[in-house]
Amino acid sequence: MGVFCRSGSFHRKFVGKSTLHDSSLLVTVRNTNYIAVSTASGLRQFHVEFLSRALGGKVFGVETTTPAGPVGQDARFNEYVIPELDVLYRVAYSITRNKTDSEDLVQDTLLRAYRAIDRFDGRYPRAWLLTIMRNAQVNRVRRKRPELMHDPDETMSRMADESAEAADAETQLMDQEFEAPIESALAALPKKFRKVVELVDLNELSYQEAADALGIPVGTVMSRLHRARRNIRQHLEASPLEET
Amino acid sequence: MATKYTNCKEVALRLQTYLDGELDDARMEEIRSHLDACIDCGFEADAFREIKNDLGSLAQPVDSDALARLRDFSARIAAEAAEAN
Numbered sequence: 001m002g003v004f005c006r007s008g009s010f011h012r013k014f015v016g017k018s019t020l021h022d023s024s025l026l027v028t029v030r031n032t033n034y035i036a037v038s039t040a041s042g043l044r045q046f047h048v049e050f051l052s053r054a055l056g057g058k059v060f061g062v063e064t065t066t067p068a069g070p071v072g073q074d075a076r077f078n079e080y081v082i083p084e085l086d087v088l089y090r091v092a093y094s095i096t097r098n099k100t101d102s103e104d105l106v107q108d109t110l111l112r113a114y115r116a117i118d119r120f121d122g123r124y125p126r127a128w129l130l131t132i133m134r135n136a137q138v139n140r141v142r143r144k145r146p147e148l149m150h151d152p153d154e155t156m157s158r159m160a161d162e163s164a165e166a167a168d169a170e171t172q173l174m175d176q177e178f179e180a181p182i183e184s185a186l187a188a189l190p191k192k193f194r195k196v197v198e199l200v201d202l203n204e205l206s207y208q209e210a211a212d213a214l215g216i217p218v219g220t221v222m223s224r225l226h227r228a229r230r231n232i233r234q235h236l237e238a239s240p241l242e243e244t
Numbered sequence: 245m246a247t248k249y250t251n252c253k254e255v256a257l258r259l260q261t262y263l264d265g266e267l268d269d270a271r272m273e274e275i276r277s278h279l280d281a282c283i284d285c286g287f288e289a290d291a292f293r294e295i296k297n298d299l300g301s302l303a304q305p306v307d308s309d310a311l312a313r314l315r316d317f318s319a320r321i322a323a324e325a326a327e328a329n
Contacts, residue, residue, distance in 0.1 A: 074322045085314050086306050103310055107317050114321045182298040200264065201299035207266055226260045232295055 076117045080125040081110065087203065088129060091213050094198040095137060108136040130205075130212040138215075185235035193228035196221055252278075255285050263292055 088109060092102040112132050113120075120128055186194060199210040200221070207225075211218045255278050261267055262275045279286045 073325065077318070077322065082315070082318060085311060085318070089306050089310060089314065090303075099307065099310065103313065106314055110314070110318055110321060114318075114325065180298075182295070183302060186299065186302065197299060201296055202303040204300070204303075207264070222261065225264075229260060229292060229295055232299075233291060236295070 073114065073117055076120070076122075077114055080117065080120065080122065081113050081129065084126050084129050087126060087205075088133060090203045091130060091133065091199060091205070094195060094203065095133075095213070105133065105137060105140065108140065109133040112136055126205075127209055127212045130209055134213055134215045181236055181239045182232070185232040185239070188235055189228050189231055193224050193231070196224040197228045197232075200225055252282060252285050255279070255282070256288065259285070259289060260292060263289065263296055 085106070088106045089102060092105040092109075093099070096102050096105060109129060109132050112135070113129055116132070186197060189197065195214065196210055199205045199213055200207070205213065207218050207221045210221045210225075214221070255275055258267065258271070258275060262272060265272070267275070279289050
């Protein structure tokens with residue numbers, strides 16, 4: 001008898017062979033070790049390890065999926081989105097350079113992600129969320145500065161640059177005397193280079209994730225990043241040695 | 245062992261991608277072997293590795309209050325969706 005996994009959209013997927021006599025349908029739920037099995041005597045829950053033993057010890061690829069509707073939506077949101085809150089906030093701050101704007105941008109991203117979570121295939125949640133964040137940011141700019149929307153990619157970096165400008169000027173002035181050479185080297189970078197360094201080196205995004213966040217090709221991320229690090233190196237080499 | 249990247253110029257082109265761990269396993273190993281054997285390239289790698297580490301140390305911890313507010317916001321999204329249904 002085949003064992004089937006029923007997904008949120010009630011689509012049946014074959015996942016393996018079994019000798020489970022009274023079940024032909026598995027309803028699985030994410031974030032749990034228990035699997036609800038539709039049996040002749042009604043819906044029963046089994047621990048996944050017990051079920052595996054019952055199936056003759058075979059490890060078969062039970063695909064855990066979530067039913068559609070509000071409950072499934074919440075479960076998927078908790079599974080895919082909540083663990084990325086920290087990264088989302090860091091990236092938002094890199095983009096906006098402002099705490100209030102960062103929170104607003106993450107909130108906007110969360111709302112959009114919640115509405116779209118049923119259509120998300122579960123792969124690369126961070127990349128998915130960063131793309132949502134970029135679109136949210138472009139829309140925010142469009143509302144504030146519609147004349148800038150001829151080239152969304154260009155607008156993205158221009159908007160980030162402008163929103164960072166005021167904060168940067170003040171911070172740079174105050175920190176100049178106290179910051180470590182690496183900080184002043186980073187601050188001296190042109191903004192579009194600095195942003196990539198912040199995403200990859202400070203926030204530990206992959207090239208692809210940084211590309212998703214900024215809406216630029218991976219190759220551009222690489223070239224900006226590598227050039228930025230060379231500039232940083234030159235800056236450090238030109239810096240006077242610290243007194244000990 | 246001779247490697248594909250015995251040419252220092254080729255290694256220099258891929259050095260930072262290597263330091264970011266963004267090459268496939270085979271290429272990572274080829275460059276690692278070259279860096280072990282070539283003093284000049286090894287020095288370059290150390291310099292950029294140090295820069296990368298120093299940059300990483302600049303990362304600020306996320307404001308825990310902001311994170312808490314965002315968690316609350318997430319919970320409210322779900323609650324409001326449930327009410328609407």
